[in-house]
Amino acid sequence: MTDIRETxxxxxxxxxxxxVAARDPVNQAMIxxxxxxxxxxxxxxxxxxxxxxSIHGGVxxxxxxAQVWTMRGLHGKRNADDPLGAMLAALDxxxxxxxxxxxxxxxxxxYLRPGERVTASTKLRDINGPKETALGPGWFVTTVxxxxxxxxxxAEMVFRVLKFRPKSSARIIDAPEYAAxxxxxxxxxxxxxxxxxxxxGELRIQRWGDELRHPPGAVAPNGDLEATPDYIVARGTxxxxxxxxxxxxxxPGKKTPFVVALVELDEGVRVLGELINVAPExxxxxxxxxxxxxxxxxxxxxxxxEVA
Amino acid sequence: xKTLTAAExxxxxxxxELVVDATPTFIISTAIATRDFEDVHHDRDAAVARGxxxxxxxxxxxxxxxxxxxxxxxxPEALVRSINxxxxxxxxxxxxxxxxxxxxxxxxxxxxxxxxxxxxxRDSLGDHITGTVQxxxxxxxxx
Numbered sequence: 001m002t003d004i005r006e007t008x009x010x011x012x013x014x015x016x017x018x019x020v021a022a023r024d025p026v027n028q029a030m031i032x033x034x035x036x037x038x039x040x041x042x043x044x045x046x047x048x049x050x051x052x053x054s055i056h057g058g059v060x061x062x063x064x065x066a067q068v069w070t071m072r073g074l075h076g077k078r079n080a081d082d083p084l085g086a087m088l089a090a091l092d093x094x095x096x097x098x099x100x101x102x103x104x105x106x107x108x109x110x111y112l113r114p115g116e117r118v119t120a121s122t123k124l125r126d127i128n129g130p131k132e133t134a135l136g137p138g139w140f141v142t143t144v145x146x147x148x149x150x151x152x153x154x155a156e157m158v159f160r161v162l163k164f165r166p167k168s169s170a171r172i173i174d175a176p177e178y179a180a181x182x183x184x185x186x187x188x189x190x191x192x193x194x195x196x197x198x199x200x201g202e203l204r205i206q207r208w209g210d211e212l213r214h215p216p217g218a219v220a221p222n223g224d225l226e227a228t229p230d231y232i233v234a235r236g237t238x239x240x241x242x243x244x245x246x247x248x249x250x251x252p253g254k255k256t257p258f259v260v261a262l263v264e265l266d267e268g269v270r271v272l273g274e275l276i277n278v279a280p281e282x283x284x285x286x287x288x289x290x291x292x293x294x295x296x297x298x299x300x301x302x303x304x305x306e307v308a
Numbered sequence: 309x310k311t312l313t314a315a316e317x318x319x320x321x322x323x324x325e326l327v328v329d330a331t332p333t334f335i336i337s338t339a340i341a342t343r344d345f346e347d348v349h350h351d352r353d354a355a356v357a358r359g360x361x362x363x364x365x366x367x368x369x370x371x372x373x374x375x376x377x378x379x380x381x382x383x384p385e386a387l388v389r390s391i392n393x394x395x396x397x398x399x400x401x402x403x404x405x406x407x408x409x410x411x412x413x414x415x416x417x418x419x420x421x422x423x424x425x426x427x428x429x430r431d432s433l434g435d436h437i438t439g440t441v442q443x444x445x446x447x448x449x450x451x
Contacts, residue, residue: 030341037341038369039328040376042384043309050309055385055446063388064375067368071343101367103439105392166359 004139007090008127017081019119019148022069026061026112034065060111066147066155067106070120083124084143084159091163095233096138098166105158112154118147125158138164170201170236172301175294181253182296190218193231198301203234203291205269214269236291237308238265245280259283261305275305282307311383313448314414317423323381323409328373330431332401335363342368352401365399370429370437377407378425378441386443389422393439403431412440420444 024030028046035045043050044060051059072078078085088099112118122145129139140162147155187195194216197204206216206229213221213229220227241264247257261275261283275283276292288308295301328334332352339349344366347354355363371391379386399405409427416422422442429437 033341034372037334037337038372038376040372040379042376042379044384050384055387062372062375064368064371064391065342067371068342071368073343074345101395103392103394104367104371105390106371107390108388111387 004090004094004127004129008087008124011083011086011090012124012126014081014083014123016121016123016146017079017083019121020070020079021119022117023073024069025117026069026114028059028114030068031059031061031065031114034062034068038062056111058113060113063108063111063155064106066108066112066118067120067145067157069112069118070147083122084141084161087124087127087141087143088161088163091139091141096163096165098135098138099161099163100135102140102160102162104160107156109154109156112149116149118149118154120145120147122146133162133164135162136164136167138162165233170203170291170293171306172201172293172295175296175302178253178294179297182300182302184300185302191216195300197231197233198293198303199295201293203236203265203271203303204231205234205265205267205271206231212267212269214271232267234265234267234291236265238263238271238289240264240275240283240285240287240289241270242285243275243283245283261289263289263305271303273302273304275307277306309384311385311445312381313446314421314423315448317382317411317414317445319411319413321411323377323407323411323425323427326377326380326407328405328407328429330365330399330401330403330405332363335365335369335399335401338369338372339366342366342372344368360398360400362400362402364401365405365436367393367395370395373405373407373429374427374437374439374441377409377427377429378443381409382443382445386445389417389420389442389444391439391441393427393437396435396438397431397433399429399431399436400433403433405429405431405436415442417442421447 044054122143125142125144127139127141130137142160145157146153194204206213208220208229241262243261245257257280259275262270264270289305290308292304292306293301294304336350349366352363407429409425412426413424422444425441
């Protein structure tokens with residue numbers, strides 16, 4: 001979390017991005033398309049005679065089109081110094097993978113006229129989080145974009161998005177019938193986060209810097225004794241890397257045969273678990289699976305798999 | 309086509325309702341007219357694969373619709389000075405947006421007197437847009 005705040009501080013300190021020029025000057029063709037699609041019949045945008053006699057003295061562009069002129073287009077890419085792109089990428093890395101716009105505040109200093117060419121420059125205003133929202137935990141990211149003609153600012157927009165981790169859609173299945181017989185995992189200081197996660201339907205994978213490690217260990221893979229781990233929440237989807245069908249001996253609380261799968265997560269690490277609700281002959285290496293969680297009792301929830 | 313004057317506007321006035329059919333053609337044509345090529349606004353299969361039930365209206369169009377709604381009422385020479393909108397539920401294809409509005413306050417910015425119009429657009433899921441639009445209109449009382 002401190003990383004997110006540090007990243008935001010660094011991005012905000014960079015100030016406004018290099019102005020990006022609109023592909024085209026303000027022009028009648030794009031205005032015509034826009035008013036037709038929106039259904040706006042105001043003649044100051046399209047009728048030269050009406051516009052000339054109006055308060056504007058000539059045709060103007062709809063103010064709400066300010067952002068349209070500098071949209072990146074079908075194959076456009078964000079500039080390298082775009083602060084919104086940088087902040088969203090940083091939050092992606094922390095598992096806040098979904099985004100939704102929440103509000104915009106646009107201020108128009110004046111109307112634009114055909115022939116004028118705008119540039120847009122964006123800065124990160126602030127971030128706010130983590131917050132629990134109806135969509136899942138997330139961060140609000142607020143940017144300010146200024147559109148200018150030459151040096152003159154003509155419009156501004158405060159834009160806020162929620163960058164969130166979608167609520168786990170993993171199924172948590174009550175399985176109290178195993179409570180008496182299940183082999184209970186040893187929960188240590190190094191693995192407690194994992195078992196806290198399964199209770200919430202989250203598959204948490206230990207991370208040392210950029211490297212994921214499962215099962216979690218006490219020391220960084222590179223042996224750095226100063227390093228401390230955190231974790232990501234895996235998407236919970238993967239493929240069967242290998243599996244065994246257990247016929248014998250009997251396992252307390254289980255009907256044989258059952259399948260234990262080694263699943264390769266989309267994130268790249270492998271996790272063991274029972275593959276449930278499938279006949280052993282239907283299991284295939286490479287088959288898609290998703291995580292489910294078997295709630296044994298208040299203390300233990302085991303990860304398992306089912307065919308996706 | 310007449311523009312309302314300040315003398316003709318009073319706090320609490322209600323704007324006439326506007327109903328907009330959010331057909332797939334409307335959602336796609338407004339997305340493209342606003343140069344917003346995100347697939348969720350024009351490709352139903354892609355939108356469904358991303359977990360939404362259909363294509364949905366984009367934000368730039370919401371700004372345009374709110375602008376249109378207020379100037380349809382206030383007249384062609386009403387000057388739009390700001391649009392603040394908060395997005396609520398999505399507006400999916402084949403839903404209907406119903407706009408309502410009300411004059412909430414009169415305010416002076418610099419030397420310009422403005423009216424703040426509260427606007428709301430509802431669809432079958434709830435409030436799609438809530439927000440405010442500030443406009444400046446001619447005085448109209450001889451000033």
